Amino acid sequence: MTEVLNIVGGGMAGSEAAWQAAEMGVDVVIHEMRPKTATFAHRTGDLAEMVCSNSFRSDDDEQNAVGLLHWEMRAAGGLIMQTADAHRLPAGGALAVDRDPFAAAVTARLTQHPRITRVDAEITDIPANGHWIIATGPLTSDALGAAIQAETGAEALAFFDxxxxxxxxxxxxxxxxxxxxxxxxxxxxxxxxxxxxxxxxxxxxxxxxxxxxxxxxxxxxxxxxxxxxxxxxxxxxxxxxxxxxxxxxxxxxxxxxxxxxxxxxxxxxxxxxxxxxxxxxxxxxxxxxxxxxxxxxxxxxxxxxxxxxxxxxxxxxxxNTFLNAPTLLDAQMRWREHSHIRFAGQITGVEGYVESAAMGLVAGRMAAAEMLGQPLPNVPQDSAMGALVHHITGGAEAKTFQPMNVNFGLFRPLEGLKGGRKGRKDRYKAYTDRAKAAWSGWLESQREHAA
CATH class of the missing domain: 2.40.30.260 (Elongation Factor Tu (Ef-tu); domain 3)
Incomplete structure (x- = not known):
């Protein structure tokens, strides 16, 4: 029987994870509880529906960490960035999108993919076996949230969005x-x-x-x-x-x-x-x-x-609920106690559409590579992706862990550049140059390995 990657949740992270895994040659099932089970914020059953802002924030890939994350996702053939670029609205230096056509386009691309199947059903328990990514986002259902809480044995963390x-x-x-x-x-x-x-x-x-x-x-x-x-x-x-x-x-x-x-x-x-x-x-x-x-x-x-x-x-x-990821997840986004399950998106403790989609991209690639017998090395810490993954899987202090946007404060310090406001522009450019090289190298190693 062909192995299938099951993804719980069709938001930014789940959508990106499904796309990446399917493009690598893995069959994917997206389990999305909407529209059968509604949430406070969603209006439709579309995948990747934007419920707060319509902005992916700065698109500057040389002076801004989130813009750098945009660059890395585009380099990896990310569906969310492709679709955002196609439905872009004027927003100065930011990347803002026409939210309804954006979600409709993501939904169409995924549901028309020959390796992707969508099932409109709520997952209420922790899966006992198989290959899974839980990407339920900030509005995880009460039933699944309770199951995760019971399994982790930890008090649920929450903030209000x-x-x-x-x-x-x-x-x-x-x-x-x-x-x-x-x-x-x-x-x-x-x-x-x-x-x-x-x-x-x-x-x-x-x-x-x-x-x-x-x-x-x-x-x-x-x-x-x-x-x-x-x-x-x-x-x-x-x-x-x-x-x-x-x-x-x-x-x-x-x-x-x-x-x-x-x-x-x-x-x-x-x-x-x-x-x-x-x-x-x-x-x-x-x-x-x-x-x-x-x-x-x-x-x-x-x-x-x-x-x-x-x-x-x-x-x-x-x-808005999220995991204490530094205590629960390894560097491959796997649940340490249940390695057949990965987490992605805001539930891991990242904040923002872009960061959520980025963690979906990483989790989808990691899961697909493992299923294909070609496990990937950890994401390089000097990339924006790697800085985020490192932060949520061990770099952050578990006792005070809170949701985090990508920022240059998560990057390893640079050598040979002075700090202070005067050198900030050069420092940020050096961060992005180093990150692009690291991310490009990681992607190239996968292409060579697949060939």
Missing amino acids: AIAPIVHHESIDMSKAWMQSRYDKGETEEERTAYLNCPMDKAQYEAFIDALLAADKTEFHEGETAKYFDGCLPIEVMAERGRETLRHGPMKPVGLTNPHAPDVKPYAVVQLRRDNALGTLFNIVGFQTKMKYGAQTEVLRQIPGLEEARFARLGGIHR
Whole structure:
């Protein structure tokens, strides 16, 4: 009987893992509980559905760690990057996509692949045998989550992830707002005007903070502790940390000039980014929130230009579970106690669409190679992929382990370059050059071995 790789979950990680394994010659079954079993955040049964932002963040592969991860995934023939490039929206130096066509295209590519089968069913128990990748993401079902928790014997780790609101463009007052990317970044006019900006003076900002702090917010169930990931903090939590926190975060006014009042420097600026190719929907950048729906509309309409805003989706908050990966996973992404099972995606303790897909890419390749009798060496630590894998499988402190985005702080130090702000550009370029060489070498060794 032909061996099959079973993948639980059809999000970014599961989709990428399935593609990589199938392209290597392994038969794959994707077990996806949607649409039969719904989640708080998903709207469809499409694979790789984007439920929060529509951005894969910076696409700069020389000065940004996530852009470097984009490069490595493209070099490996990654499905997520191929599809993102095909459905790209203007976003300055970032890679943002038209979310619905993106998910539909990923779904079509996977379901049409001759080696991939999709089964719409929920997996509720730990598989006893076979070849498996669990890539259930931040919204792992209660049943499977309980089974994993019972098997690990460890207290479940959790934090709360928040979703930003989306606004209908036609409801925005463009006599107050304007289109501009920070510092006019971008090679084309479309990229240089990828963001919609709403300015605030000091009085408006102070009133907004007051309303934000006083707004009704989602309460947690008794016994739950909110451990937020700092890269996705609700705006209320940021405001509670200090009245100026938002002004130095998502509402920073730098690199922008208001054409309606070019001589007046805004005290704060709220940015919105296009959320679909038609330009009819814009999401409020960095405005993840746990405000209740009624409070959201009241508070957000205090933003100049959004007084009459109509919302295609309001923000929300949900529980996000992840493994204590440094204690549970080996360098090949295998569960140490059950080596026939690998984990991938956000459940491993990485954060973000790109990082999740990247861990799916690694897990899919590792599993397929093992099944084909050609096990791969560990991912080189000097690559962006390897830096992430090393962090979650032993590089991080298990006692304080929290979800992590890729960043240059995870990379091994460079020799021969001085630190400090003056040398940062050269240092980042050296990191990316070293990473590209390491990743290219790893991929080439696989091609030679397969030949």
